[in-house]
Amino acid sequence: MKDWTGNNKAIYTCLGASNHALEERQKEDYYATDPKAAELLLEVEPDLDNIWECACGEGHLAKVFDKAGKLKRATDLIDRGYGNIEDFLLNKELYNNGDIVTNPPYKYAKEFVEKALELIEEGRKVCMFLKLTFLEGKARKELFKKYPPKVVYVCSGRIPCAKNGDFDKYPSSAVAYAWFVWEKGYKGDTVIKWIN
Ligand SMILES: C[S@@+](CC[C@H](N)C(=O)[O-])C[C@H]1O[C@@H](n2cnc3c(N)ncnc32)[C@H](O)[C@@H]1O
Numbered sequence: 001m002k003d004w005t006g007n008n009k010a011i012y013t014c015l016g017a018s019n020h021a022l023e024e025r026q027k028e029d030y031y032a033t034d035p036k037a038a039e040l041l042l043e044v045e046p047d048l049d050n051i052w053e054c055a056c057g058e059g060h061l062a063k064v065f066d067k068a069g070k071l072k073r074a075t076d077l078i079d080r081g082y083g084n085i086e087d088f089l090l091n092k093e094l095y096n097n098g099d100i101v102t103n104p105p106y107k108y109a110k111e112f113v114e115k116a117l118e119l120i121e122e123g124r125k126v127c128m129f130l131k132l133t134f135l136e137g138k139a140r141k142e143l144f145k146k147y148p149p150k151v152v153y154v155c156s157g158r159i160p161c162a163k164n165g166d167f168d169k170y171p172s173s174a175v176a177y178a179w180f181v182w183e184k185g186y187k188g189d190t191v192i193k194w195i196n
Pocket residue numbers: 028029030031032033054055056057058059060061075076077078086087088089102103104105106
């Protein structure tokens with residue numbers, strides 16, 4: 001029996017949350033990340049080097065890595081005026097001597113993790129900025145069994161990700177994010193840490 005007569009908007013209004021999730025998703029899942037996320041990552045993972053930002057958008061993360069002297073390559077499926085054009089999921093060339101870091105298109109996040117781990121060398125890292133809810137789900141449980149992340153850094157303070165890079169329109173975030181860090185070959189337990 002129906003016990004709720006409101007609509008989705010009413011639910012979100014009740015919760016006091018913004019309803020980004022109810023808006024139409026950007027076609028290629030373009031949500032630019034506040035560069036602060038990249039600064040936080042470099043603080044906790046200072047050994048990252050020769051970074052490939054493989055879904056770089058307009059370079060919000062990549063520019064921070066570049067400034068730190070750690071960026072080797074920046075690519076995206078779409079030309080957004082930064083980096084080279086390339087479909088990451090079609091890539092077959094091994095990526096030697098470097099780490100892969102991005103906020104991927106969320107609908108292909110699992111595929112991005114698998115592809116990135118396939119391309120890098122043992123001991124190298126894959127860092128993905130993902131919704132905290134990436135931890136749940138049956139298919140992802142299998143992914144985590146096969147490839148346990150070494151550390152999940154939960155962002156205690158919200159980090160905005162702006163649709164189409166429009167931070168004026170979307171200055172805050174209703175979504176909790178974390179940096180998921182894999183080290184290729186790691187088979188131990190996953191450690192959870194809290195940042196910011
Ligand atoms: C969530 S946005 C993040 C952009 C950037 N990493 C950042 O953090 O600001 C995801 C990006 O992935 C790109 N993308 C989608 N599918 C892709 C693919 N198959 N290969 C490479 N980039 C892709 C989109 O064009 C979009 O720019």
